[in-house]
Amino acid sequence: MLNTTAIVTTSRNSNPTNDLLAEQTAKTLGIPFVPRKTFSLGELRAVHDAPCILVAKNNALVLETPDGELFFHPNMSHLRVKNLRKGQHDNMAEAMALAPGMSVLDGTLGFGADAIVASFVTGEHGRVVGLEASPLIAAVTAHGLANFSRENEPMTAAMRRIEVVNTDALAYLRAQPDNAFDIVYFDPMFRHPLMQSENMNPLRYAADHAPVSEAMIAEARRVARRRVVLKETSKSTEFARLGFPEIAGGRYSPVHYGVWRKS
Numbered sequence: 030m031l032n033t034t035a036i037v038t039t040s041r042n043s044n045p046t047n048d049l050l051a052e053q054t055a056k057t058l059g060i061p062f063v064p065r066k067t068f069s070l071g072e073l074r075a076v077h078d079a080p081c082i083l084v085a086k087n088n089a090l091v092l093e094t095p096d097g098e099l100f101f102h103p104n105m106s107h108l109r110v111k112n113l114r115k116g117q118h119d120n121m122a123e124a125m126a127l128a129p130g131m132s133v134l135d136g137t138l139g140f141g142a143d144a145i146v147a148s149f150v151t152g153e154h155g156r157v158v159g160l161e162a163s164p165l166i167a168a169v170t171a172h173g174l175a176n177f178s179r180e181n182e183p184m185t186a187a188m189r190r191i192e193v194v195n196t197d198a199l200a201y202l203r204a205q206p207d208n209a210f211d212i213v214y215f216d217p218m219f220r221h222p223l224m225q226s227e228n229m230n231p232l233r234y235a236a237d238h239a240p241v242s243e244a245m246i247a248e249a250r251r252v253a254r255r256r257v258v259l260k261e262t263s264k265s266t267e268f269a270r271l272g273f274p275e276i277a278g279g280r281y282s283p284v285h286y287g288v289w290r291k292s
């Protein structure tokens with residue numbers, strides 16, 4: 030079950046830019062915009078019976094969940110792109126056999142770190158579409174990818190190119206023609222999380238936890254021109270359950286990539 034009951038507001042010391050962002054976000058998501066005035070988030074949560082609050086502040090969207098706050102940040106993609114620019118390899122890009130000009134459908138966008146790396150590698154002639162089932166996460170990520178401004182030029186360009194769609198991956202895949210994307214990629218919420226990291230709790234609260242279904246993989250195989258790639262923990266039984274014949278990723282890495290190639 031997706032946690033989606035939410036309202037949109039601003040910080041207490043808002044400005045016209047953030048007011049506009051909050052109002053537009055509320056309209057796009059079809060949820061109430063509530064002027065912040067002097068209310069605390071706790072008060073707004075109680076009055077509006079909304080566990081999640083999207084707050085427009087500093088020209089960004091922050092998602093306040095009962096388990097903590099979520100905001101867009103390039104996270105590990107910064108280091109991964111830096112390493113790629115130095116000529117080092119990236120396990121995900123290798124599992125995808127990614128090259129400039131390719132198209133990637135990221136079926137589980139989250140905060141977009143993997144999509145940013147894919148966008149960097151595929152470059153200006155490539156295409157990366159990111160699907161996110163949670164409307165709240167999709168809103169935060171879409172705004173961040175389009176507006177985050179504290180990055181270098183290649184990272185910024187990679188972020189700006191990503192197309193975000195708030196949808197369930199299966200529904201999107203079903204609407205695509207055969208061979209529509211070179212790569213179809215999934216990085217679902219792990220069946221058995223690697224660590225009980227408290228930092229992950231807000232994402233866990235808002236995210237779609239449903240396991241990848243066999244129907245999703247069947248559709249992904251139809252839509253992929255080259256490969257379907259699934260990221261999971263290295264000991265996961267999901268690779269076998271979902272029919273991935275190859276496993277890629279560092280021998281000592283806690284995560285692996287299941288690879289299915291279209292022959």
Ligand SMILES: C[S@@+](CC[C@H](N)C(=O)[O-])C[C@H]1O[C@@H](n2cnc3c(N)ncnc32)[C@H](O)[C@@H]1O
Nearest residue numbers: 137139140141142143161162197198216236237
């Ligand atoms: C582990 S996170 C992905 C992290 C992402 N790869 C990154 O680098 O930031 C999984 C995300 O996929 C989303 N998700 C799970 N199932 C989905 C589905 N069927 N369709 C679309 N999004 C889905 C979750 O809501 C969550 O935000």
